[in-house]
Amino acid sequence: MLDLGWSELLLIGIVALIVVGPKDLPMMFRTLGKFTARLRSMARDFTRAMEDAADEAGVKDVARDLKNATNPRAMGAEALKKATDFDDFDPFGEDDEVADEASARPAPRGPQTQKMTEEREDAARKIRESAAARATARLDAEAAARASETVSDAGAEPPAASDSSKT
Template identity: 50%
Template sequence: MFDLGWTELLLIGIVALIVVGPKDLPGMFRAVGKFIGKAKGMAREFSSAMNDAAEGSGVDDIKETLRKAANPMKSAMDEVKKTTDSVTRDLKDSAKPVLSEERQSQADKIRDKAAEMASSRQAAEAEAETAKPEAAKPKPKAKPAPKTKPKPKAAPKAKPAPKAKASQKQNAGDKA
């Protein structure tokens, strides 16, 4: 409807502050809010009344006819799908076996016996679970202590080499 950005709204707010004054500005905003709320309510009511009138006059039927005319392939496929759905539903209903009274009573006995066995098995499992001693239950494993890297060993200090005075004397004696 109106294309107002933040700058326009800021300008309107500043002008309203100057014209109306800071004392009466909240009351003016409240009145404007009520007016906008009433206008939105009236628009909503008008829109719903128009939708109700359109439904009553058969506009939906015309719209559906136009849709089918615009896309005949889709409408034909929809009709095929409806037909196949009704046929499969009819087949499922007719495929239900009809048991004689004797067979029906036997089937009921089997179902009852299976239910009885299942309940007794559940009771036995529950009893066995409560009868287990605490020691038999597995205990959670303790977490191993985190491994720390070993500190590198310092290299051994090298011993000073023996003084070579004796060998120098021998070398000096050889030279002479």
Template identity: 50%
Template structure:
């Protein structure tokens, strides 16, 4: 559409500064911004209306049909991908019979995963508690040094 580079924008800005003046320039830019925003909004609304009209008239279905006719391999692969997606969603290991070998393995793996999560959570909590204790000890040491410092300074001046 418009191909404006930085140099063109700089020239337009300088001309606008000379013609409009420095006092009215912010108001001009504000009005231009509002105009551009309204124009973008109108273009967005027009595009949405055209897409809705295409959906209602079935143009999108015809376009899909042309695409399928033009590239049948891609359409076939889309079908295969969709079938694979459906198949993987139906193969949930927690839905197996608990008495079968697969069900036993799935239950065992789920239990191991729960144990690992619990152990990890415990280790993290212990580490955070240790870090908090260290930070508290450092703060207490710092506070002790601050309270001891004025007494040291006053004893030096008295000597």
């Protein structure tokens, strides 16, 4: 209110009683009450009119959308979901179903997204090539090791062959 305590109200009442007089004091308070009620009614009407104008202009819808868009909980969950979406990532090309699903999807929307998709595909291709090269090198090394074992065994005389030639 106006931060008036009981002592201030009592002082105002005594001054009003002296100035206005005991006969006209109830009529003055009644008039003051009606005036206050009329002011409050006008303030309520003004508030309602402003709210109605805001509703017609769509301000509440925009405010609600803005509030939802800036909700940190929703933003964090959505960003985490997007960051951990590895369903279609296949670096070795072993799963053809995932590749078929990826080709059935619509093309990425923006140039930045297209660039990121191309970079992911390039990285997957390099990984596949590197894995294939390592596998080929390992197989070649194993074959060379087997061949060297065979050559070293062929250089030594087999004991069964030398025994049969002496008899």
